[in-house]
Amino acid sequence: MIRPRGWPEAVAAVPAAVAVVATGALSPQAALAEAERLGPVIGFLAAVLVLAQLCDDEGLFHACGTWMARRSGGRTRRLLAQVFAAASAITAVLSLDATVVLLTPVVYTTSVQLGARPKPQVYACTHLANSASLLLPVSNLTNLLAFAAAGLAFPRFAALMALPWLAAIATEYLVLSRFFAADLDAGAQEPPAAQPAGAPVFVLAVVAATLAGFVAASATGVNPAWAAFAGAAVLAARALAQRQTTVTAIGRSAAVPFLVFVLALGIVVRAVVSNGLDRVLGPLIPGGTSLPALLAIAALAAALANLINNLPAVLVLLPLTAPAGPGAVLAVLVGVNIGPNLTYTGSLATLLWRRVLHERGAGPSLGEFTRLGLLTVPAGIVLAVLALWASLHVIGG
Amino acid sequence: MTDAPLPSVPAPREPGSPDPAGARTVIVWVTEGTWRGCVDAARALAPAGAAIVLLHISPEEVPGTAHGAYAGLLGRGHPERDPGPRLAELATAAGRELLAAAADRLARPCTQVERRGRAEREVVAAAEGADLLILARDGDRRRLGPKSLGRADRFVVDHAPCPVLLVWPEDAPGTGTMPPPPPHPPRHGPRR
Numbered sequence: 001m002i003r004p005r006g007w008p009e010a011v012a013a014v015p016a017a018v019a020v021v022a023t024g025a026l027s028p029q030a031a032l033a034e035a036e037r038l039g040p041v042i043g044f045l046a047a048v049l050v051l052a053q054l055c056d057d058e059g060l061f062h063a064c065g066t067w068m069a070r071r072s073g074g075r076t077r078r079l080l081a082q083v084f085a086a087a088s089a090i091t092a093v094l095s096l097d098a099t100v101v102l103l104t105p106v107v108y109t110t111s112v113q114l115g116a117r118p119k120p121q122v123y124a125c126t127h128l129a130n131s132a133s134l135l136l137p138v139s140n141l142t143n144l145l146a147f148a149a150a151g152l153a154f155p156r157f158a159a160l161m162a163l164p165w166l167a168a169i170a171t172e173y174l175v176l177s178r179f180f181a182a183d184l185d186a187g188a189q190e191p192p193a194a195q196p197a198g199a200p201v202f203v204l205a206v207v208a209a210t211l212a213g214f215v216a217a218s219a220t221g222v223n224p225a226w227a228a229f230a231g232a233a234v235l236a237a238r239a240l241a242q243r244q245t246t247v248t249a250i251g252r253s254a255a256v257p258f259l260v261f262v263l264a265l266g267i268v269v270r271a272v273v274s275n276g277l278d279r280v281l282g283p284l285i286p287g288g289t290s291l292p293a294l295l296a297i298a299a300l301a302a303a304l305a306n307l308i309n310n311l312p313a314v315l316v317l318l319p320l321t322a323p324a325g326p327g328a329v330l331a332v333l334v335g336v337n338i339g340p341n342l343t344y345t346g347s348l349a350t351l352l353w354r355r356v357l358h359e360r361g362a363g364p365s366l367g368e369f370t371r372l373g374l375l376t377v378p379a380g381i382v383l384a385v386l387a388l389w390a391s392l393h394v395i396g397g
Numbered sequence: 398m399t400d401a402p403l404p405s406v407p408a409p410r411e412p413g414s415p416d417p418a419g420a421r422t423v424i425v426w427v428t429e430g431t432w433r434g435c436v437d438a439a440r441a442l443a444p445a446g447a448a449i450v451l452l453h454i455s456p457e458e459v460p461g462t463a464h465g466a467y468a469g470l471l472g473r474g475h476p477e478r479d480p481g482p483r484l485a486e487l488a489t490a491a492g493r494e495l496l497a498a499a500a501d502r503l504a505r506p507c508t509q510v511e512r513r514g515r516a517e518r519e520v521v522a523a524a525e526g527a528d529l530l531i532l533a534r535d536g537d538r539r540r541l542g543p544k545s546l547g548r549a550d551r552f553v554v555d556h557a558p559c560p561v562l563l564v565w566p567e568d569a570p571g572t573g574t575m576p577p578p579p580p581h582p583p584r585h586g587p588r589r
Contacts, residue, residue: 009471076430096470097470097473100463100466100470100480101467104463104466104480105483105484105487108459108463108484108487108488112429112488115430116429117429117430118429118488119459122462123462125466181536182537182550183535185536186428186430186431186535186566187431187566188430255473258472261472262472312471340469344465345468346470346471350468369458369462369465
């Protein structure tokens with residue numbers, strides 16, 4: 001989980017996974033069962049990563065920046081609202097990686113072109129990459145893992161998480177627009193003569209069809225990952241035909257070392273959980289899905305995410321909460337998805353490791369980052385859990 | 398963290414000591430959104446022959462935040478996809494463009510300095526030995542009061558090592574924006 005700088009984490013995780021099987025900490029059968037469980041999740045993840053990269057190649061993110069520049073009319077608060085809309089939608093549909101890696105630079109450039117201070121908009125992207133990743137199974141790898149564990153259909157997952165998603169976004173908006181009032185009030189200038197940018201109709205249509213495919217696949221009992229594969233395949237075929245990308249580039253965007261890392265991490269965590277962590281954490285997890293139980297589960301998940309990062313945290317908590325039903329699993333997601341905004345780099349483990357490496361360019365004022373985290377994370381988690389509890393009552397777990 | 402400045406800020410002099418060439422150094426803090434007011438003030442009020450320095454700070458926390466968000470994505474392991482360094486490059490380029498626009502508007506000889514770091518601290522450091530620092534209000538100007546000076550401005554005003562000229566980014570408000578005086582003015586002098 002911790003790696004020397006620049007090396008794929010898989011280099012550390014794969015030997016660790018081999019070691020837990022070789023030492024008998026996990027039987028080969030259990031390791032194989034875990035791999036079989038994670039396989040489809042990893043395939044789904046690869047398809048979403050490729051889909052997001054192809055959307056970028058097709059100019060979706062650039063068009064998003066042009067749209068924001070044109071429609072903001074040089075008003076910073078309107079620009080912030082547009083960034084919220086774009087980052088929330090992109091995180092939900094194309095995953096948090098797309099927002100962090102592909103949208104953030106576009107938002108930065110757009111802000112600067114408008115003569116606005118970029119800080120509120122960049123913070124909005126980084127915060128929403130986490131807190132707006134509640135809506136769909138594809139929004140976050142944590143969700144994909146939980147989706148497989150909770151046995152929820154795609155539309156039901158989205159229906160139960162819609163209100164928590166909106167609650168988390170509203171909390172972020174209220175806090176950020178006040179926290180950065182001075183930067184927003186500094187204003188901007190009118191956008192430079194807008195270039196008439198055509199909306200990337202094809203790519204938007206493919207993304208919409210993919211979303212419809214998720215619903216249709218669930219309704220017919222097909223794994224929704226196939227819809228993501230189909231969407232990625234259509235965009236890939238077109239981009240290859242127009243020589244806008246290469247097979248190598250598409251392969252690279254699937255991030256194979258990352259997929260291997262997730263598999264290895266899953267096996268290591270399974271070994272740790274079944275060798276005693278379940279007995280340590282088990283008593284801390286309340287049974288049932290009453291409001292206090294959901295709040296406690298989300299708080300525990302957020303604390304664990306801030307200690308060891310949200311990916312291992314969700315792998316640890318899923319087997320312990322899945323028996324209590326989908327409500328408990330979704331409360332885990334509220335905690336592990338919103339929680340990382342509390343710590344710069346998402347967890348103390350990562351932060352300490354980067355400090356150990358004296359990684360250059362750390363940068364932000366940790367005080368400011370943490371103040372903003374303290375203002376958004378506890379409030380966001382409480383409101384999102386309240387919304388989840390209400391959704392569970394209205395829709396039914 | 399300070400970038401290698403384009404040209405450096407003129408070497409500080411002992412406070413109050415005469416400049417060998419007799420020129421006064423005026424530092425103009427150029428920030429997004431409010432820089433025009435500062436540049437106009439410098440054009441109108443800086444003495445003829447003053448050495449005018451246009452100073453822009455790229456806040457390091459903006460690329461730093463993007464870097465942190467990427468670093469928090471466990472397992473991705475592709476440093477070339479980290480948005481932090483890209484934002485830092487974009488920030489330097491944007492800062493230089495902003496300084497060039499400010500120099501155009503100033504239409505007087507000047508030095509352009511781009512730094513990276515915590516804006517308020519870099520400005521205070523750069524103002525050492527200067528004769529005047531010009532900055533614009535960056536707070537909430539819809540309700541005039543203590544908060545119409547934002548955090549960064551407040552820090553600079555508190556710690557500036559030279560006189561400060563604080564300008565309005567737009568037209569100055571009329572005296573009618575003053576709140577009514579408190580009902581019972583404080584009593585002065587010894588009580589009888």
